[in-house]
Amino acid sequence: AQSVAQPEDQVNVAEGNPLTVKCTYSVSGNPYLFWYVQYPNRGLQFLLKYITGDNLVKGSYGFEAEFNKSQTSFHLKKPSALVSDSALYFCAVRVNRDDKIIFGKGTRLHILP
Amino acid sequence: GAVVSQHPSRVICKSGTSVKIECRSLDFQATTMFWYRQFPKQSLMLMATSNEGSKATYEQGVEKDKFLINHASLTLSTLTVTSAHPEDSSFYICSALRGRMNTEAFFGQGTRLTVV
Numbered sequence: 001a002q003s004v005a006q007p008e009d010q011v012n013v014a015e016g017n018p019l020t021v022k023c024t025y026s027v028s029g030n031p032y033l034f035w036y037v038q039y040p041n042r043g044l045q046f047l048l049k050y051i052t053g054d055n056l057v058k059g060s061y062g063f064e065a066e067f068n069k070s071q072t073s074f075h076l077k078k079p080s081a082l083v084s085d086s087a088l089y090f091c092a093v094r095v096n097r098d099d100k101i102i103f104g105k106g107t108r109l110h111i112l113p
Numbered sequence: 114g115a116v117v118s119q120h121p122s123r124v125i126c127k128s129g130t131s132v133k134i135e136c137r138s139l140d141f142q143a144t145t146m147f148w149y150r151q152f153p154k155q156s157l158m159l160m161a162t163s164n165e166g167s168k169a170t171y172e173q174g175v176e177k178d179k180f181l182i183n184h185a186s187l188t189l190s191t192l193t194v195t196s197a198h199p200e201d202s203s204f205y206i207c208s209a210l211r212g213r214m215n216t217e218a219f220f221g222q223g224t225r226l227t228v229v
Binding site for chain 2: 034036041042043044045046049090094100101102103104105106108
Protein backbone atom coordinates (compact mmCIF):
# COMPACT_ATOMS: atom_id res chain seq x y z
CA ALA A 1 0.00 0.00 0.00
CA GLN A 2 1.18 3.50 -0.69
CA SER A 3 2.30 5.72 2.14
CA VAL A 4 3.88 9.06 2.82
CA ALA A 5 6.26 9.84 5.64
CA GLN A 6 7.09 13.24 7.06
CA PRO A 7 9.73 12.44 9.66
CA GLU A 8 9.63 15.81 11.41
CA ASP A 9 6.66 16.92 13.51
CA GLN A 10 8.04 20.44 13.70
CA VAL A 11 10.73 22.48 11.98
CA ASN A 12 12.04 25.76 13.35
CA VAL A 13 13.87 28.16 11.06
CA ALA A 14 15.04 31.72 11.55
CA GLU A 15 13.54 34.29 9.19
CA GLY A 16 15.70 34.77 6.13
CA ASN A 17 17.32 31.36 6.38
CA PRO A 18 16.65 28.54 3.93
CA LEU A 19 14.10 25.95 4.97
CA THR A 20 13.57 22.29 4.16
CA VAL A 21 10.58 20.14 5.04
CA LYS A 22 11.21 16.47 4.42
CA CYS A 23 8.96 13.93 2.72
CA THR A 24 9.52 10.36 1.60
CA TYR A 25 7.04 8.10 -0.09
CA SER A 26 6.38 4.47 -0.84
CA VAL A 27 4.20 3.52 -3.78
CA SER A 28 3.80 0.82 -6.37
CA GLY A 29 3.59 2.59 -9.68
CA ASN A 30 4.39 6.09 -10.81
CA PRO A 31 3.77 8.64 -8.07
CA TYR A 32 2.11 11.98 -8.37
CA LEU A 33 3.48 14.05 -5.49
CA PHE A 34 2.03 17.17 -3.89
CA TRP A 35 2.67 19.71 -1.21
CA TYR A 36 -0.15 21.53 0.52
CA VAL A 37 -0.17 24.16 3.26
CA GLN A 38 -2.82 24.57 5.92
CA TYR A 39 -3.46 27.61 8.08
CA PRO A 40 -5.45 27.30 11.34
CA ASN A 41 -9.08 26.22 10.83
CA ARG A 42 -8.71 26.40 7.08
CA GLY A 43 -8.69 23.93 4.24
CA LEU A 44 -5.62 23.01 2.28
CA GLN A 45 -3.94 25.28 -0.21
CA PHE A 46 -2.03 23.77 -3.08
CA LEU A 47 1.67 24.67 -3.27
CA LEU A 48 3.13 22.50 -6.00
CA LYS A 49 3.11 19.11 -7.64
CA TYR A 50 5.37 16.68 -9.44
CA ILE A 51 3.87 14.60 -12.22
CA THR A 52 6.67 14.04 -14.70
CA GLY A 53 9.55 15.90 -16.29
CA ASP A 54 12.01 18.15 -14.50
CA ASN A 55 12.80 16.86 -11.03
CA LEU A 56 12.88 20.38 -9.59
CA VAL A 57 9.38 21.77 -9.29
CA LYS A 58 8.65 25.41 -8.53
CA GLY A 59 5.42 26.38 -6.86
CA SER A 60 3.54 29.11 -5.06
CA TYR A 61 5.01 31.65 -2.64
CA GLY A 62 8.60 30.89 -3.64
CA PHE A 63 8.50 27.24 -2.63
CA GLU A 64 10.10 24.48 -4.62
CA ALA A 65 10.54 20.74 -4.25
CA GLU A 66 12.90 18.20 -5.71
CA PHE A 67 11.77 14.76 -6.77
CA ASN A 68 14.44 12.16 -6.07
CA LYS A 69 13.43 8.78 -7.41
CA SER A 70 16.38 6.83 -6.02
CA GLN A 71 15.75 8.14 -2.51
CA THR A 72 11.97 8.19 -2.95
CA SER A 73 11.91 11.70 -1.55
CA PHE A 74 10.14 14.94 -2.37
CA HIS A 75 11.50 17.53 0.06
CA LEU A 76 9.98 21.01 0.15
CA LYS A 77 12.41 23.93 0.11
CA LYS A 78 12.53 27.70 0.15
CA PRO A 79 15.71 29.77 -0.11
CA SER A 80 14.66 32.47 2.37
CA ALA A 81 11.94 31.88 4.94
CA LEU A 82 9.31 34.44 5.91
CA VAL A 83 7.42 34.62 9.21
CA SER A 84 4.22 34.29 7.18
CA ASP A 85 5.38 30.85 6.02
CA SER A 86 4.59 29.52 9.50
CA ALA A 87 1.88 26.91 8.98
CA LEU A 88 1.21 23.19 8.75
CA TYR A 89 2.61 21.53 5.63
CA PHE A 90 1.40 18.27 4.17
CA CYS A 91 3.06 16.06 1.61
CA ALA A 92 0.72 13.84 -0.40
CA VAL A 93 0.95 11.12 -3.01
CA ARG A 94 -1.43 9.84 -5.63
CA VAL A 95 -0.77 6.75 -7.70
CA ASN A 96 -1.75 7.04 -11.31
CA ARG A 97 -3.78 3.88 -11.35
CA ASP A 98 -5.66 4.83 -8.23
CA ASP A 99 -7.47 8.08 -7.56
CA LYS A 100 -6.80 8.16 -3.82
CA ILE A 101 -4.62 10.90 -2.40
CA ILE A 102 -2.76 9.85 0.71
CA PHE A 103 -1.35 12.45 3.08
CA GLY A 104 1.62 12.47 5.38
CA LYS A 105 1.03 13.38 9.02
CA GLY A 106 2.11 16.94 8.47
CA THR A 107 5.01 19.09 9.60
CA ARG A 108 4.49 22.27 11.54
CA LEU A 109 6.84 24.97 10.32
CA HIS A 110 7.77 27.79 12.69
CA ILE A 111 9.63 30.74 11.25
CA LEU A 112 11.25 32.72 14.01
CA PRO A 113 11.55 36.49 13.56
CA GLY B 114 -7.35 27.64 -9.96
CA ALA B 115 -10.57 25.71 -9.47
CA VAL B 116 -12.79 26.55 -6.52
CA VAL B 117 -14.37 24.10 -4.11
CA SER B 118 -16.88 25.50 -1.66
CA GLN B 119 -17.74 23.69 1.53
CA HIS B 120 -20.71 24.62 3.69
CA PRO B 121 -21.17 25.23 6.54
CA SER B 122 -17.76 26.27 7.82
CA ARG B 123 -18.82 25.69 11.41
CA VAL B 124 -21.71 23.80 12.94
CA ILE B 125 -22.71 22.94 16.48
CA CYS B 126 -25.33 20.28 16.98
CA LYS B 127 -26.86 18.33 19.79
CA SER B 128 -25.96 14.72 20.39
CA GLY B 129 -28.30 12.40 18.50
CA THR B 130 -29.10 14.78 15.67
CA SER B 131 -27.85 14.59 12.08
CA VAL B 132 -25.73 17.13 10.27
CA LYS B 133 -25.28 17.58 6.53
CA ILE B 134 -22.13 19.08 5.02
CA GLU B 135 -22.08 20.18 1.39
CA CYS B 136 -19.14 20.23 -0.97
CA ARG B 137 -19.54 22.03 -4.28
CA SER B 138 -17.18 22.46 -7.19
CA LEU B 139 -18.02 25.96 -8.39
CA ASP B 140 -16.34 26.19 -11.76
CA PHE B 141 -15.69 22.65 -12.85
CA GLN B 142 -17.32 19.26 -12.89
CA ALA B 143 -15.99 16.82 -10.36
CA THR B 144 -16.47 13.18 -11.18
CA THR B 145 -14.67 12.23 -7.99
CA MET B 146 -14.75 13.85 -4.57
CA PHE B 147 -13.07 12.80 -1.36
CA TRP B 148 -14.06 13.29 2.25
CA TYR B 149 -11.40 13.59 4.91
CA ARG B 150 -11.47 13.91 8.65
CA GLN B 151 -8.79 15.73 10.58
CA PHE B 152 -8.23 15.51 14.30
CA PRO B 153 -6.37 18.29 16.12
CA LYS B 154 -2.73 18.43 15.19
CA GLN B 155 -3.07 15.33 13.05
CA SER B 156 -3.09 14.54 9.37
CA LEU B 157 -6.06 14.13 7.08
CA MET B 158 -7.62 10.70 7.21
CA LEU B 159 -9.41 9.64 4.07
CA MET B 160 -12.94 8.58 4.95
CA ALA B 161 -14.44 7.82 1.58
CA THR B 162 -14.25 8.36 -2.15
CA SER B 163 -17.40 9.66 -3.77
CA ASN B 164 -18.07 9.07 -7.45
CA GLU B 165 -20.94 10.81 -9.21
CA GLY B 166 -23.90 8.55 -9.75
CA SER B 167 -22.56 5.60 -7.80
CA LYS B 168 -22.13 4.47 -4.23
CA ALA B 169 -19.26 5.87 -2.24
CA THR B 170 -16.26 3.73 -1.42
CA TYR B 171 -15.48 3.82 2.27
CA GLU B 172 -12.09 3.30 3.85
CA GLN B 173 -11.62 0.52 6.32
CA GLY B 174 -13.01 1.36 9.73
CA VAL B 175 -15.38 4.08 8.50
CA GLU B 176 -19.04 3.31 9.19
CA LYS B 177 -21.01 3.87 6.01
CA ASP B 178 -24.30 4.01 7.88
CA LYS B 179 -22.87 6.66 10.17
CA PHE B 180 -21.35 8.82 7.47
CA LEU B 181 -23.75 8.95 4.54
CA ILE B 182 -22.29 10.26 1.31
CA ASN B 183 -24.29 11.31 -1.70
CA HIS B 184 -22.80 12.51 -4.98
CA ALA B 185 -25.92 13.24 -6.95
CA SER B 186 -24.43 15.63 -9.47
CA LEU B 187 -21.07 16.50 -10.99
CA THR B 188 -20.81 19.58 -8.78
CA LEU B 189 -22.18 18.47 -5.43
CA SER B 190 -21.33 15.86 -2.85
CA THR B 191 -22.82 15.76 0.63
CA LEU B 192 -21.67 14.12 3.83
CA THR B 193 -24.32 13.48 6.47
CA VAL B 194 -23.20 12.59 9.96
CA THR B 195 -26.13 10.63 11.36
CA SER B 196 -26.98 10.43 15.05
CA ALA B 197 -23.96 12.51 15.90
CA HIS B 198 -22.06 11.97 19.13
CA PRO B 199 -19.36 14.06 20.78
CA GLU B 200 -16.67 11.74 19.43
CA ASP B 201 -17.75 12.75 15.92
CA SER B 202 -16.59 16.28 16.64
CA SER B 203 -13.83 16.99 14.17
CA PHE B 204 -12.72 19.01 11.16
CA TYR B 205 -14.13 17.58 7.94
CA ILE B 206 -12.58 18.50 4.59
CA CYS B 207 -13.73 17.65 1.11
CA SER B 208 -11.73 17.69 -2.08
CA ALA B 209 -12.58 17.29 -5.73
CA LEU B 210 -10.75 15.95 -8.74
CA ARG B 211 -11.29 17.77 -11.97
CA GLY B 212 -11.65 14.97 -14.47
CA ARG B 213 -9.96 11.62 -14.16
CA MET B 214 -6.83 12.70 -15.99
CA ASN B 215 -6.36 15.80 -13.92
CA THR B 216 -3.84 15.08 -11.24
CA GLU B 217 -4.62 17.86 -8.84
CA ALA B 218 -7.23 17.84 -6.09
CA PHE B 219 -8.89 21.05 -4.99
CA PHE B 220 -9.95 21.39 -1.38
CA GLY B 221 -12.84 22.98 0.40
CA GLN B 222 -12.20 25.25 3.35
CA GLY B 223 -13.34 22.60 5.82
CA THR B 224 -16.18 22.26 8.31
CA ARG B 225 -15.66 22.34 12.04
CA LEU B 226 -18.27 20.08 13.61
CA THR B 227 -18.88 20.25 17.34
CA VAL B 228 -21.36 17.84 18.89
CA VAL B 229 -22.55 18.82 22.35
